[in-house]
Amino acid sequence: xxxxxxxxxxxxxxxxxxxxxxxxxxxxxxxxxxxxxxxxxxxxxxxxxxxxxxxxxxxxxxxxxxxxxxxxxxxxxxxxxxxxxxxxxxxxxxxxxxxxxxxxxxxxxxxxxxxxxxxxxxxxxxxxxxxxxxxxxxxxxxxxxxxxxxxxxxxxxxxxxxxxxxxxxxxxxxxxxxxxxxxxxxxxxxxxxxxxxxxxxxxxxxxxxxxxxxxxxxxxxxxxxxxxxxxxxxxxxxxxxxxxxxxxxxxxxxx
Numbered sequence: 001x002x003x004x005x006x007x008x009x010x011x012x013x014x015x016x017x018x019x020x021x022x023x024x025x026x027x028x029x030x031x032x033x034x035x036x037x038x039x040x041x042x043x044x045x046x047x048x049x050x051x052x053x054x055x056x057x058x059x060x061x062x063x064x065x066x067x068x069x070x071x072x073x074x075x076x077x078x079x080x081x082x083x084x085x086x087x088x089x090x091x092x093x094x095x096x097x098x099x100x101x102x103x104x105x106x107x108x109x110x111x112x113x114x115x116x117x118x119x120x121x122x123x124x125x126x127x128x129x130x131x132x133x134x135x136x137x138x139x140x141x142x143x144x145x146x147x148x149x150x151x152x153x154x155x156x157x158x159x160x161x162x163x164x165x166x167x168x169x170x171x172x173x174x175x176x177x178x179x180x181x182x183x184x185x186x187x188x189x190x191x192x193x194x195x196x197x198x199x200x201x202x203x204x205x206x207x208x209x210x211x212x213x214x215x216x217x218x219x220x221x222x223x224x225x226x227x228x229x230x231x232x233x234x235x236x237x238x239x240x241x242x243x244x245x246x247x248x249x250x251x252x253x254x255x
Contacts, residue, residue, distance in 0.1 A: 016044075016046055016047060017044045017045055017046055017047065017080075018045055018046070018047045018048075018081065018082065018176050018177050018209035019044075019045040019068055019079065019080065019081045019082075019176070019177050019209070019211065020043075020044045020045070020079070020080045021041060021042055021043050021044075021064075021067070021068055021077065021078070021079050022042050022077055022078045022079075022080075023040045023041075023042055023076065023077035023078070024038050024040070024041045024042070024064070024067055024068075024074050024076075024077035024078070024079065025038050025039060025040050025041075025074060025075050025076045025077050026038040026060070026063050026067055026072070026074050026075050026232075027075045036232055037060045037063040037232055038060045038063055038064055038067065038074070038077075038232045039060075039231070039232040039233050040077065040233075041060075041064060041077070041229075041232070041233060041234055042077075043227060043234060045177070045209060045211055046209075047207070047209050048203060048207040048208070048209060049203065049209060049210075049224045049225070050199065050200065050203045050209075050210045050212070050222065050223040050224045050225075051210070051211050051212070051223055051224065051225055051226070051227060052212050052213075052214055052219065052220040052222075052223035052225070052226045052227070052241070053065060053211065053212065053213045053214075053226070053227050053229065054213075054214060054215065054217075054220055054226055054227070054228050054229070054246070054250070055228055055229035055230055055253075056230065056253070056254075059229040059230050059231065059232070060229050060231070060232040060233075061213050061229045062181060062213055063232075064213075064229065065179060065181055065211065065213045066181075067079060068081075068177075068179070068211065069098070069102060069104065069177075069179045070086050070089075070094050070097065070098055070102070071098075073087075074087060081097070081101065081102070081176055081177060082101055082176035082177075084097065084101075099124060099127060100173065101173075101175055101176045101177075102175050102176065102177055102178075102179065103169075103170030103171055103173065103175035103177070103178035103179065104170055104178075104179050104180075104181075105163070105166050105167055105170050105178065105179070105180040105181070105183045106166070106180075106181050106182075106183070107181060107182040107183065107185035107186050108186065109154070109159075109162045109163055109165075109166050109186070110166065111154040111162055111165060111166060112154075113153060113154050113155060114153070115153065115154075116150065116151050116152060116153055117146060117149050117150050117151070117152050117153070117154075117157065117161075117165045118150040118151065120154070120165050120166075120169055121137070121140075121141070121146075121150075121165060121168045121169045121172055122137075122169075122172065123169060124169055124170075124172065124173055125172055125173055132172050132173075136172070136174070137172060140168045140171050140172060141168060143198060143201065144164040144165075144167060144168050144198055145164065146161070146164055146165065146168060149161055149165075158191070159186055159187050159188075159191060160187055160188070160190070160191025160192075160194060160195065163183060163184075163186075163187060163191070163195050164194070164195060164198070166183075167183075167195060167198060167199070167202075171202060171206075171208065175208075176209065177209045177210075177211055178199075178202070178208055178209065178210045178211070179211050179212075180199065180210060180211070180212040180213070181212075181213050182213055182214060182215070183195055183196075183199070183212065183214075183219075184196060184214070184216065184219055185215075189218075192216075192219065193218075196219055196222045197222070199212070199222065200222045203224075210223075217243045217246035217247050217250070218243050220241055220246045221241050221242055221243045221245075221246060223241060224239070224240065225237060225238060225239045225240070225241065226238045226241045226246060226249075228249055228250075228253060230253055235253065236249055236253070
């Protein structure tokens with residue numbers, strides 16, 4: 001359930017949700033120069049579901065994702081992930097939570113060029129001092145078709161392969177939530193479709209929770225629902241989206 005008031009979303013205090021935002025507001029600057037990117041946004045994100053976030057440029061969709069993921073600090077409101085209120089955490093504890101309990105996939109891949117694909121996949125776990133489950137590593141690598149590329153460095157991989165490495169890295173720690181910010185923005189349609197297909201599989205087969213920002217109706221159609229933002233507020237929610245359905249909502253928003 002999604003709301004735009006400061007009241008907690010339904011189910012916000014149960015174990016049904018991987019992430020909950022309540023009354024989330026983000027303002028940049030002060031006085032006459034202040035810009036409000038989010039306006040008391042509330043939304044609950046069920047476990048094991050795929051949510052896409054869409055909206056025109058300047059709607060607040062990326063700011064919303066960054067505040068949810070603890071990459072940006074909200075001006076007011078709260079975010080709870082996996083039962084932990086993150087908006088009041090110290091920088092050290094927030095960094096640890098992002099490393100240990102969240103996964104990230106960005107448009108620019110963010111792989112270390114001097115490391116092999118396998119080393120990049122294992123990097124987050126090693127930084128946290130944890131040894132990855134070998135069976136889970138093998139499951140992810142084989143599902144993403146990376147078995148023959150583990151010894152290659154990013155410069156030796158295609159864009160689609162690099163993004164699949166980034167997805168594998170994000171999933172290796174079995175995060176409470178995987179946040180994806182325009183994950184297909186730098187990919188051709190075939191490679192993008194492969195990445196989105198695996199994110200869908202991660203939800204359906206492995207119970208992963210995915211929250212993705214996208215501008216692409218075809219990408220959004222892989223999700224279980226789409227939240228549409230405009231002027232820093234959630235203005236529409238579309239369940240079981242199709243490409244045509246997403247286009248129709250976007251056209252109405254433009255009118």
